[in-house]
Amino acid sequence: MAQYLISVLHDTTDLATAEEMAAIDAFNTQLQADGHWVFAGGLAAPGTATVVDGRHAEPVFTDGPYVESKEHVIGFWIIDAPHLDLALRLAALGSRHCNRRVELRPFLG
């Protein structure tokens, strides 16, 4: 088994609709039932981020995301899958359920 990160890509300030939330819950339940579930979560808007640099004597805190872009990551799943083909199928289902594009990326093995 390998682990993959499915990042949910978002390009507006809209939150998920009630319908989308219900679909995501159903997908999560399915992932758990099939043994693919590791962890998942939604993230607050990029405006709530703080960049922290603790490499020096005094840590420096800077307001805002480290990179300004039209798109950002709004949530993620971490899944267990034996190979990319199955992970791709799960990512496609995840994309359909949350109604957004996703990026699939393997963890270092």
Next chain:
Amino acid sequence: MSDVGELITRVHRAEWARLVASLAGRFGDLDIAEEMAAEAFATAVERWPVDGVPPVPGAWLTTTAHRKAIDRLRREVRREEKHREALMLSAAAEPLGAIDDDRLRLVFTCCHPALAMEVRIALTLRMVGGLTVPEIARAFLVQETAMSRRITRAKAKIKAARIPYGVPLREDLPARVTGVLAVLYLIFNEGYLASDPGKEAVRADLTAEAIRLTRLVRALMPADGEVAGLLALMLLTEARRAARVSASGELVTLAEQDRGAWDRELIAEGHALVRARLASGQAPGRYQILAAINAVHTDARDVRDTDWSQVVALYNRLVRLDPSPIVRLNRAIAVAELDGPEVALAEVDGLPLEGYHAFHATRADLLRRLGRSEESRAAYDRAIGLAGNTAETAYLVRRRDQLAGA
């Protein structure tokens, strides 16, 4: 080159894909597979002239490469883990689909949709076709270092993302096979009209490998019309290979070919496939239409017997599926036979194909037939400047020099 050197070259062509595929199956790692296959051949170059050629060269290469791979894994720092990984991956490499052929698994792995199209072609040519990185780079008109990086990145992604080494499950097959066919067709074309001026004009090893792999895909998906169409297209094209380049190494056009030199067996097989597809009553795709066009050409005993109205009708269907300028250029060539060069030239002139040698070669021929020698000469010059294939260049130079007023 010595006799042994020539033999090693022949064995390389015959055994490369099989060797890489079996190493990939055993060790689950394309890097190790490729490097150890290359090392085994390097050892053969050293040993065979001294020790003599082994009775079964393929088996010798497999044994040598497998030993080298095991030695290398033992030397690795993370030896235990690698060993376990290799064993696990070879167990995971049990055939997922219906056919257990190492080379077909290698093809589906190299043609995985998670890889960019250009990467799929490059990887397939390297791992399955056995082309060198410089050869692939020239075929793609990119720098060798860029091509090398592209292939290295692709292999790293296959490993890290765990792209499975196998034929996909039946439910994933239809979506995956389209990309595989595109790659196989490009390999066939690279063999049929090699793009490299330093190479022989036709590379029968590549066309043969493309046909062999397409046959395997067809055995896997016998009901798929496009798989059958591509196989028929390749067979009907391959049937004319011997007649296509003259003894002096010059391209011979379809109209001038010695039709007695065509391979009747391949033509019969191609025609049977095309007839079976027509009888299915299903709407044909791109490869089936191209195969049908080639069936019309190979049906004619003499070029004068060619049913050009049928060829144009088939091109009309193809244009509806794929209105690209290259399809329209090929349609215009058939239109020239049916309606004359003037009508064809009017269609060709509007096409945005300035950088494509066949566009200028077609214009040159049409202008020649219209008696417009000076314009024809200029078009031949453009075509010669852009053509990469040796036989094609030789043909274009002769036609240019035969123009009136030369």
